[in-house]
Amino acid sequence: MSQSHPGSSEVSRLELIAQGQDFAPVVHDSVYQEEKVLEIKNFNLWYGDKQALFNINMPIPRGQVTALVGPSGCGKSTLLRCVNRMNDLIDTVRIHGDIYLNDQSICDPGVDVIELRKRMGMVFQKPNPFPMSIFENVVYPLRIDGERSRSVLEGVCEHSLKGAAIWSEVKDRLHESGLSLSGGQQQRLCIARAIASEPEVLLLDEPCSALDPIATGKIEDLIRELRGEYSILIVTHNMQQASRISDYTAFMYLGRLVEYGPTVDMFTKPKLSETNAYVTGRFG
Numbered sequence: 001m002s003q004s005h006p007g008s009s010e011v012s013r014l015e016l017i018a019q020g021q022d023f024a025p026v027v028h029d030s031v032y033q034e035e036k037v038l039e040i041k042n043f044n045l046w047y048g049d050k051q052a053l054f055n056i057n058m059p060i061p062r063g064q065v066t067a068l069v070g071p072s073g074c075g076k077s078t079l080l081r082c083v084n085r086m087n088d089l090i091d092t093v094r095i096h097g098d099i100y101l102n103d104q105s106i107c108d109p110g111v112d113v114i115e116l117r118k119r120m121g122m123v124f125q126k127p128n129p130f131p132m133s134i135f136e137n138v139v140y141p142l143r144i145d146g147e148r149s150r151s152v153l154e155g156v157c158e159h160s161l162k163g164a165a166i167w168s169e170v171k172d173r174l175h176e177s178g179l180s181l182s183g184g185q186q187q188r189l190c191i192a193r194a195i196a197s198e199p200e201v202l203l204l205d206e207p208c209s210a211l212d213p214i215a216t217g218k219i220e221d222l223i224r225e226l227r228g229e230y231s232i233l234i235v236t237h238n239m240q241q242a243s244r245i246s247d248y249t250a251f252m253y254l255g256r257l258v259e260y261g262p263t264v265d266m267f268t269k270p271k272l273s274e275t276n277a278y279v280t281g282r283f284g
């Protein structure tokens with residue numbers, strides 16, 4: 001383990017986890033009162049022989065922002081990637097358990113993964129626009145679905161760029177390369193591409209980690225605006241960011257869920273001292 005540890009008064013449960021002992025996470029009652037869009041159930045994952053996720057049980061509320069936080073290597077990105085079956089691309093991965101989208105299994109071998117990924121827009125740490133025009137970047141998901149109507153494509157392009165709060169900055173240069181934009185603009189372009197296929201869930205894997213504070217502020221404003229229309233699951237290292245933009249926060253440690261509750265409670269009156277130590281920066 002590379003992370004530093006909290007003081008001895010906070011260490012007990014985390015030590016038990018580090019020793020591989022079973023641990024019952026603390027999930028606040030209000031999590032269960034929300035309507036759920038996703039449900040992660042008894043979910044375990046191995047990379048080869050190494051177990052990276054241990055019996056994760058988490059409902060994810062619909063139309064809200066849920067932040068996954070925890071020290072480096074605790075499994076946040078692994079869990080996020082399971083939600084759109086990106087881990088299928090890694091040969092050594094083995095899972096046990098399931099994840100449900102609107103009560104339907106996404107792990108079932110019969111699931112059409114391409115269709116699933118259309119329902120789960122994903123945005124990565126580093127903006128990854130395609131080497132094509134801004135317009136073509138946004139309408140890419142429709143193009144691969146065979147959409148040819150210019151008016152449909154133009155309508156979706158404008159709607160998605162407006163939704164990603166970048167329309168006014170690019171509306172006169174739609175045919176310039178997406179790579180000509182600044183890093184923050186590229187990330188909003190990627191969000192526009194993610195919402196062009198009208199997903200139900202947006203998965204954001206540290207979407208601001210490569211951005212400066214001003215670009216970060218714009219993405220955070222955007223996440224707040226998209227809340228409600230989309231259910232958002234975001235991985236972040238930045239505790240201030242989690243407290244600013246999320247409705248719910250899940251604290252993970254060494255592949256296990258430790259505490260999960262409303263963000264305001266997780267940051268002001270968490271039930272576990274370990275959570276308090278982490279969110280206040282005393283370890284991690």
Ligand SMILES: Nc1ncnc2c1ncn2[C@@H]1O[C@H](COP(=O)(O)OP(=O)(O)OP(=O)(O)O)[C@@H](O)[C@H]1O
Nearest residue numbers: 047052070071072073074075076077078079090237
């Ligand atoms: N492709 C892979 N093959 C083998 N092990 C992996 C792979 N990806 C991740 N792991 C391991 O799984 C564990 C969880 O990694 P993961 O990247 O999900 O954590 P994280 O919490 O997102 O970390 P970070 O905050 O540093 O991005 C780590 O021990 C990591 O080394």
